[in-house]
Amino acid sequence: MPIATVNPATGETLEEFTAQSPDEVDRRIAGAAEAFRALRRTTFETRAEWMRATADILEHETDRIAATMTIEMGKTIGAAKAEATKCVRGMRYYADNAERLLADEPYAHPDKVGASSAYVTYQPLGPILAVMPWNFPLWQVVRFAAPALMVGNTGLLKHASNVPRTALYLDTLFTRGGFPEGSFATLLIGSSDVEQVLTDPRIRAATLTGSEPAGRSVAEIAGRHIKKTVLELGGSDPFVVMPSADLDKAAKVATTARCQNNGQSCIAAKRFIVHEDCYDEFAERFVAAMTALKVGDPMDEETDVGPLATESGRDDVEQLVADAVGKGAKVLCGGDTPDRPGWWYPPTVLADITPSMRMYAEEVFGPVAQLYRVGSLAEAVELANVTTFGLGANAWTRDGDEQAAFVRDLEAGMVTINGMVTSYPELPFGGVKNSGYGRELGAPGPKEFCNAKTVWIS
Numbered sequence: 283m284p285i286a287t288v289n290p291a292t293g294e295t296l297e298e299f300t301a302q303s304p305d306e307v308d309r310r311i312a313g314a315a316e317a318f319r320a321l322r323r324t325t326f327e328t329r330a331e332w333m334r335a336t337a338d339i340l341e342h343e344t345d346r347i348a349a350t351m352t353i354e355m356g357k358t359i360g361a362a363k364a365e366a367t368k369c370v371r372g373m374r375y376y377a378d379n380a381e382r383l384l385a386d387e388p389y390a391h392p393d394k395v396g397a398s399s400a401y402v403t404y405q406p407l408g409p410i411l412a413v414m415p416w417n418f419p420l421w422q423v424v425r426f427a428a429p430a431l432m433v434g435n436t437g438l439l440k441h442a443s444n445v446p447r448t449a450l451y452l453d454t455l456f457t458r459g460g461f462p463e464g465s466f467a468t469l470l471i472g473s474s475d476v477e478q479v480l481t482d483p484r485i486r487a488a489t490l491t492g493s494e495p496a497g498r499s500v501a502e503i504a505g506r507h508i509k510k511t512v513l514e515l516g517g518s519d520p521f522v523v524m525p526s527a528d529l530d531k532a533a534k535v536a537t538t539a540r541c542q543n544n545g546q547s548c549i550a551a552k553r554f555i556v557h558e559d560c561y562d563e564f565a566e567r568f569v570a571a572m573t574a575l576k577v578g579d580p581m582d583e584e585t586d587v588g589p590l591a592t593e594s595g596r597d598d599v600e601q602l603v604a605d606a607v608g609k610g611a612k613v614l615c616g617g618d619t620p621d622r623p624g625w626w627y628p629p630t631v632l633a634d635i636t637p638s639m640r641m642y643a644e645e646v647f648g649p650v651a652q653l654y655r656v657g658s659l660a661e662a663v664e665l666a667n668v669t670t671f672g673l674g675a676n677a678w679t680r681d682g683d684e685q686a687a688f689v690r691d692l693e694a695g696m697v698t699i700n701g702m703v704t705s706y707p708e709l710p711f712g713g714v715k716n717s718g719y720g721r722e723l724g725a726p727g728p729k730e731f732c733n734a735k736t737v738w739i740s
């Protein structure tokens with residue numbers, strides 16, 4: 283895939299970029315290694331000062347970077363501004379809290395191990411490679427970079443090839459905030475160059491948000507070189523609705539949960555599993571809300587759903603829908619690719635999904651909802667857990683026992699009751715099964731790329 287900015291709303295190529303030369307990549311890795319030697323000796327206070335300054339710059343430039351994201355990958359301008367604002371919040375959260383989250387952990391009974399004092403201290407690992415996707419092109423990078431830099435690690439970003447302008451914005455953002463040169467830099471390279479960077483001994487670990495095949499490849503290479511990875515891969519999150527739920531609210535939130543980011547989010551709700559006692563009522567409200575969404579120019583503040591980010595992504599969605607419809611799925615709304623330039627797909631709801639259809643097991647990365655009817659909580663849980671994914675799960679019920687059963691039994695890294703799965707800087711984010719491993723954000727996030735060093739003092 284060429285490194286280029288292509289406006290998905292029109293299909294027009296706006297700018298093409300030349301990949302950095304091997305020498306330039308080497309220079310950047312050396313810069314990250316050099317910066318690490320300095321950064322690891324700075325105090326939390328100093329790093330927090332730089333992180334706050336970075337947040338202030340981003341806050342000031344929100345409109346500009348939001349427009350860049352919308353032009354490069356088609357998210358609505360409202361969503362793009364919200365994403366930049368979330369990054370600012372994330373940076374400030376880690377500036378304020380990293381020292382507390384990474385405080386030494388004393389062992390209460392050092393005498394039991396023959397020491398006068400024993401504790402665990404969290405130290406940075408070194409330069410970390412971040413392989414990041416285009417769907418939240420700012421947030422997914424900041425979600426890694428803010429905690430990593432506050433720990434004292436340095437970062438090298440290999441961003442998706444269709445968001446180079448956003449990648450180059452990130453290249454200088456943290457140094458503009460005061461971090462030493464080399465603390466965070468972008469590698470403008472193709473996917474085939476990742477292996478060479480990952481195997482470089484100066485790179486100590488890697489984080490990847492992206493597809494399952496990309497995750498397997500990075501983890502495999504990193505494993506051979508004994509380097510730690512954190513993987514945040516795909517999801518096909520269930521959204522279970524039980525009879526006691528507030529159906530108006532559930533249908534409204536379901537619409538946002540499915541169509542956020544034009545339907546292109548790993549934590550979007552994709553499979554709507556509804557108890558038969560409220561299926562018809564929920565389906566009617568949900569389909570009405572999906573139909574009412576305004577699809578159009580993503581630069582227009584009034585737009586709810588813009589284009590898909592790439593032509594191949596739009597084709598994948600189209601093929602998954604065609605496969606399901608060809609095998610008997612019923613289209614309740616949407617389902618037709620509009621005849622216009624750009625990569626558009628309308629909000630779509632499908633019912634009568636069966637296991638023979640690809641979307642029963644595969645992730646649909648676009649605004650297409652699958653509706654399932656079930657007769658009991660046990661059936662809902664079984665269906666929710668049927669895929670190989672285990673990222674987020676949503677369940678709607680006002681019954682306390684049912685809530686407890688969903689929390690216990692849904693195979694997911696995150697369970698949301700009467701709401702939609704969302705990431706917060708304060709809470710851990712990540713999945714189980716083929717959705718990946720490790721956690722970002724919250725307290726575990728910054729510790730993923732630390733040496734938890736045991737100290738024993740006589």
Ligand SMILES: O=CCCCC(=O)O
Nearest residue numbers: 418547548549704705
């Ligand atoms: O594709 C993954 C979406 C994650 C969005 C978030 O962190 O909120």
